[in-house]
Amino acid sequence: MITAGIDMGSKTIKVVVLRNGRIIGKAMILAGFESQQAAEQAFATALEEAGITGEEVERTAATGAGRKYAPRTQQAISEVAGDARGVHKLYPNARTVIDVGAEEGRAIRCNEKGKVLDFALNEKCAAGAGAFTEAMSRALEVKIEDLGPMSLTSENAIPMNAQCAVFAESEVVSLLHQKTPKEDIARAVHDAIASRIVSLARKVGFEPEVVLIGGVAQNKGFVDSLQRALECQVMVPEDPEYIGAFGAALAATEG
Amino acid sequence: MATKQIYETKPLACWNRAKEIRKNYYLDYAKAHESGGIRWAGGAWTFSAIPCGLGDDVYSISSEPYAASIAANREFSTRCLEATERAGYARDLCSYMRNYWGSLILDEYLWGGPFPRPDFIWQDHICCSHAKWYQVVCDLEPGIPNFCIDVAVGPAGEINDNKLDYLVGQMQDGIEWMEEVTGRTYEDEKLIEAVDNECRATSLWAEICCLNKAVPAPLEEKTMYSLYVLGTLMKHSKVVADFYAELRDEVRERVENQIAAIPNERCRLMSDTQPPWGFLNLFRYLADYGAVSVGSLYTFGLIGMWEVKPDDTWGPRTTPRERGIEIKDRNQALRVLAEWNLNKPQWQHFYSPHLKTDLMLRIAKEWSLDGVMLHYNRGCEGLSVGIAENRLGLIEGGFPVMTFEGNMGDEREFDLARTHVRVDTFMETLGLKKDDAGSEPSEQTHRARVCT
Numbered sequence: 026m027i028t029a030g031i032d033m034g035s036k037t038i039k040v041v042v043l044r045n046g047r048i049i050g051k052a053m054i055l056a057g058f059e060s061q062q063a064a065e066q067a068f069a070t071a072l073e074e075a076g077i078t079g080e081e082v083e084r085t086a087a088t089g090a091g092r093k094y095a096p097r098t099q100q101a102i103s104e105v106a107g108d109a110r111g112v113h114k115l116y117p118n119a120r121t122v123i124d125v126g127a128e129e130g131r132a133i134r135c136n137e138k139g140k141v142l143d144f145a146l147n148e149k150c151a152a153g154a155g156a157f158t159e160a161m162s163r164a165l166e167v168k169i170e171d172l173g174p175m176s177l178t179s180e181n182a183i184p185m186n187a188q189c190a191v192f193a194e195s196e197v198v199s200l201l202h203q204k205t206p207k208e209d210i211a212r213a214v215h216d217a218i219a220s221r222i223v224s225l226a227r228k229v230g231f232e233p234e235v236v237l238i239g240g241v242a243q244n245k246g247f248v249d250s251l252q253r254a255l256e257c258q259v260m261v262p263e264d265p266e267y268i269g270a271f272g273a274a275l276a277a278t279e280g
Numbered sequence: 281m282a283t284k285q286i287y288e289t290k291p292l293a294c295w296n297r298a299k300e301i302r303k304n305y306y307l308d309y310a311k312a313h314e315s316g317g318i319r320w321a322g323g324a325w326t327f328s329a330i331p332c333g334l335g336d337d338v339y340s341i342s343s344e345p346y347a348a349s350i351a352a353n354r355e356f357s358t359r360c361l362e363a364t365e366r367a368g369y370a371r372d373l374c375s376y377m378r379n380y381w382g383s384l385i386l387d388e389y390l391w392g393g394p395f396p397r398p399d400f401i402w403q404d405h406i407c408c409s410h411a412k413w414y415q416v417v418c419d420l421e422p423g424i425p426n427f428c429i430d431v432a433v434g435p436a437g438e439i440n441d442n443k444l445d446y447l448v449g450q451m452q453d454g455i456e457w458m459e460e461v462t463g464r465t466y467e468d469e470k471l472i473e474a475v476d477n478e479c480r481a482t483s484l485w486a487e488i489c490c491l492n493k494a495v496p497a498p499l500e501e502k503t504m505y506s507l508y509v510l511g512t513l514m515k516h517s518k519v520v521a522d523f524y525a526e527l528r529d530e531v532r533e534r535v536e537n538q539i540a541a542i543p544n545e546r547c548r549l550m551s552d553t554q555p556p557w558g559f560l561n562l563f564r565y566l567a568d569y570g571a572v573s574v575g576s577l578y579t580f581g582l583i584g585m586w587e588v589k590p591d592d593t594w595g596p597r598t599t600p601r602e603r604g605i606e607i608k609d610r611n612q613a614l615r616v617l618a619e620w621n622l623n624k625p626q627w628q629h630f631y632s633p634h635l636k637t638d639l640m641l642r643i644a645k646e647w648s649l650d651g652v653m654l655h656y657n658r659g660c661e662g663l664s665v666g667i668a669e670n671r672l673g674l675i676e677g678g679f680p681v682m683t684f685e686g687n688m689g690d691e692r693e694f695d696l697a698r699t700h701v702r703v704d705t706f707m708e709t710l711g712l713k714k715d716d717a718g719s720e721p722s723e724q725t726h727r728a729r730v731c732t
Contacts, residue, residue, distance in 0.1 A: 105705045141709045143675065144709070146698075
């Protein structure tokens, strides 16, 4: 059976195509203002990679903030359900899922069957999400992909007290003026996000195994900060930003 | 979770009477001076039976419900909040207080005309905003006499004679003070009648809430907000006590005939604290999933008076009259009133969140709930205090809990779209889908709601 999952994220759209539960194609593109058009484009790219036509896809499910507007779909599931399903398939022993995307951070506690027992989402501030790291990399004049490796070289923990992304940016600027090394500031940024995310994880009563997904999971500096804050190992799948779409595709398989 | 049965629904016959009582309340207050009457202001929890001894032409404005009414009018509320902020008051204070002050500062009454200045203030104090509320009113409107009774003497389980003496002493002083500031002679018979009415009204409201244990629930919480509010306006009045008796009979009939609040009830929830008043359609959104909020400790226990019955279930508090007690004098009336109010469920969490958790768990079990929706209400420190602790207790008790952030009286702090996302996710975790809730759920549930 061939199914597809579309994750209509706030910044990027991800599509995963499955044949009998195995990934045969995937694609990710920026959502932009024309998200339906972008989704069609991502869909086409994923189909091309899979080497199949759209007609061969029997069922498609959508997830993500814009799931109501996803094309070609027969069902929609929440981001929490998509994440939990995708992670459970890859890590059956996972009990806590942490998803840090561009605009939202969330923590999910699951049982041994992957059923969601509790979830927590970040509130009205972006300081616990990927957009925050992007803003901070701009303030530091560092490429976003360099922020993680840079922070790993830091040996100094600097507390960042910022309560929101905007205040944090002014705090970063102050630290730069105080000639604080950029690697220390980079670590402080990751520690700050980790601290916010850990409070979400504690809210749902996290327990190992912990799996981190979402685009920010690609940031090794953040993973390091999160592991220190949680005081436990955090597993990151190979393509962490595709897990929601993967979960949706699995949901489509199950109907 | 229940099956896909579709129940009959119909509007409440006494709905228009409830609306009329509420409207008359606000208009009577505004017009009181036209016939030589007295106006006083105070909170929903104040001992409103006591000013009744000043005569039959004494009218009150109950501050929290008035502020909630403002909040439901988002355009006026925003102007009130901004006026208060311009006057220098912080945005993170109680949002009821800020709406009320704004109405005063703008000199605009929600029901038309300028804000009717009270002749005196009669307040009680248990939450940190209560006394401050009217201290600021006196700053804004100098010269209004203000009397405040401290009721924070400890939880219901620790009531003793000393605590009652402390309250009754303040009440006695208050009556002398009222006579002084109004120039009227106090009539104890009217006080006794008002205390009787209050006990009857608040016990009847609990009885009505008990009827919601039935499946399907005859009432949903959005409707209950419009009914319980009468008790917050004038729990001391015969009008409200009689109305609650009429409502109790009608709700009982609904239970007997399986008349439901929503036709597609499949999931029973409760909320907590005041809702975001400008966005009550959130409760209608639940119905699209076949979910009904059957009440909350807030709706049941803000004015409802309860007791544990011999079979260990929660039921309406037995009134002094039902216990064969006849109130004969002022001191006895005040003592009954003090003891009655100190047992108020919504006063207990001020002493420990665990007391509230116990009550919430009781509701969750006895009202057969499938989940709980907690409003992290940034507009009310008093009722939100300890709510995260309550969440943990409910989860430990086996009840799924969803939280959402908001503010009862400040629409700028509530995000409807994100709250819908949370509800969608929560419903999904409870195994509910919109398309499972019955045919054309949205149209059907909205058309068949209890009130119009």
